[in-house]
Amino acid sequence: MKAGKLAFIIACIISRTAFSQTTVNVDFSKEMGPMKISQMALGQGGLSEEPMLSKHITEIRALHPAVIRLFVSEYYNVLPEKGKYHFTTLDSTVNNILQTGSKPFMSFCLKPKVFFPVVDHDIVEPNDYEGWEQFVYDVVRHYVDKGAGIEYWEVGNEVDFGEDGGTPYRFKPESYARYYKHTVAAILKADPKAKVGGPALANYKSPILPELLRACSAEKIPLHFVSWHNYDNRPAFIRSQIDYVKEMLKGYPDLHPETIMNEWNMHLFNPPLDPRFQPCFVMETIWQMKDAGLDWSCYYQVRDWYVNYDTFAKIFSAHGAAFMSRWWNRQAQFSGLIDYQGYIRPAYFSFKLLSRMAGRKLDLHTDSKTVHGFATHDPQLQMHNMLLWNFSADSVKVKLQLKALPKDMMVRHIVLDAEGGSSDENHRLRPDPFVNIKKGDQLVEVTLQPWAVHYWSFE
Template structure:
């Protein structure tokens, strides 16, 4: 649909002025489901116990094994079989599989020899083929920028990593000439990412990085402000890629970016800004901004049962982040570009069939009345979720569609508008 929408949303926040949300200049573009509904998966996760709840997320991409366990454990036939079982339960979406890169002196903690050679990477591809796994990308290692510090092996320079990438890629392509390679999967953007792009950017089909702005010890305001790092990093990588001085080996090749881990905080042992509303709103907004920014494979850390990370906790209870990503399962179709002059209300929209779905994330600690007017469309439904709803095990609450619609404090609200000309369309 190419018809220009004249759309205005007035957010009357009880402040000295009304914030306005209007269409921005960006044209509509298709929404890639893998860019907004992807998750890290690990064999420690009891997926079988939560199948209906997890499938309500409409998973569109999975990364396995999630996190640094990828450099702690070998890829065995038994591990791959467990992956296949969980992957099948989750609808068989495209996979990104980590190869093993790092090893400790003496091998694994269990005494087994570490399988991290190019031949082992090739064996992983063969095992995946035999099991019929749908592998979109092979990611070479996990957070190699931390091998020298967190893992106490200073020999791991970007140059050494690039050598491993080229060797594993060559072995993988001998087994599957159509295989696509991802990396460097750094823990956060920085000098290692820059050096990897410069030294082996040509070896990657997907440039991947992780984003963890904090360790969960800041204020709510600082946590929300860190969302700007999403677009900042996307732009940084685009700039590096375009410059022959910083990317001398892959000039002329299109850039594809993937964010294979992200959360507001990296501290799995700290609940602040992970399992609370702030963490959930940040994660949902990051997913939306990454999707709108052109990321093609985007996996939140993590799906479930990973300390305070995880949409569902170890006991099977959903967190705010689960409720948020369940709403984002409706972010499909094509984008409707919106911009807000209220920095505390983040707004995104998708158009599909005869409907526009608006996602309003209220990061303010106060309620915000919202009035919207879309010529040619009428508001037919609104549901909201807060931390209190999640903690009380309540489904998203319906809100009155009469203007204004009240956005609760620290909430995610999904509003659905129906085109007057689409009486037979089905409500999403």
């Protein structure tokens, strides 16, 4: 390609750093199957019974997550007293999720006083399992009758961690397996089409998961998915957890659960403060997840939210209520795609670009350890899309070999700008002018700055 036709590529020169080099190959003639990018989804909570998502329906809908994981927590007060149900508050949040075009992924963390009269996260099994099963049945059946289309029901949240994980349970392996058996029986009685699973571990090496697998295999208990969480600045380490869980599952060939990392983000205590890091971290982590064969993920979270001490004082111990209040009201937070004041953070635009990777995956490969990407053919919008990023503190020169472009196309190049002061989409996703490119094979060069994220559309 002549130099004049490189106008849609930004060549970034960093004088202080010697560039490394790599080659990226994209074959537009090789479609590799459905991309399923919408399964790299989102989560929200469990922080409040208030409508945390209601003011951001449009922004969330633009990301096209297939599911939004919701903590079905005791502050929703679903069973205020025996035989009396209150669904109005929980329904409001479920309806907000449905308005985004997503389906709720229900993490069942209810612990009503009818079954748990003492507030203690080490009291984990209800005082009446028969009554408990009826209660679970009624909750699930309520949403079946509403036609909410909920498919996934998760039994508990961070069941190995207790109140310090924002959950009212701290199980032992045997007690969780027993509780899981009773709870999923009720869920599937109410909705035989539901998918059930857990245990949403804080520590992926917790002994709760192997005991759950053993019990489900031995007793033929349904287990449609296994789930766990991680917060770490190293996408490759997050990938190693996927490999670890998948290796464990090989020991139970009669079980065929999906794998779901339904909370993840940067390290909660020591996140990098460079604003360019998190948007690129999102890209690299999702690439590692997809490359490792993870079925689903839920980024935590959509929006950060101040908690009410009095809300948690009713359902947690004094220690637990204090911890939740300190953590969310006094600690610097970087989790939400939308901040406390309702402003969109740069990482939101990573998911905005990822949502454009709809359709069928194209063959894109590189030998680089830091430069990765996605490319797709979107037959619905009749276009092709490509993402490249550099998960590194050093700049990289990339030879980009585009093979078998199917026709002459208009190309738009966009750079994600995480450092600019405006959250206007045209500032965060900074566009170059459209240029024309010929069909066939093309070779272009681009320099990716540290933590850079670049996108191209081909129309």
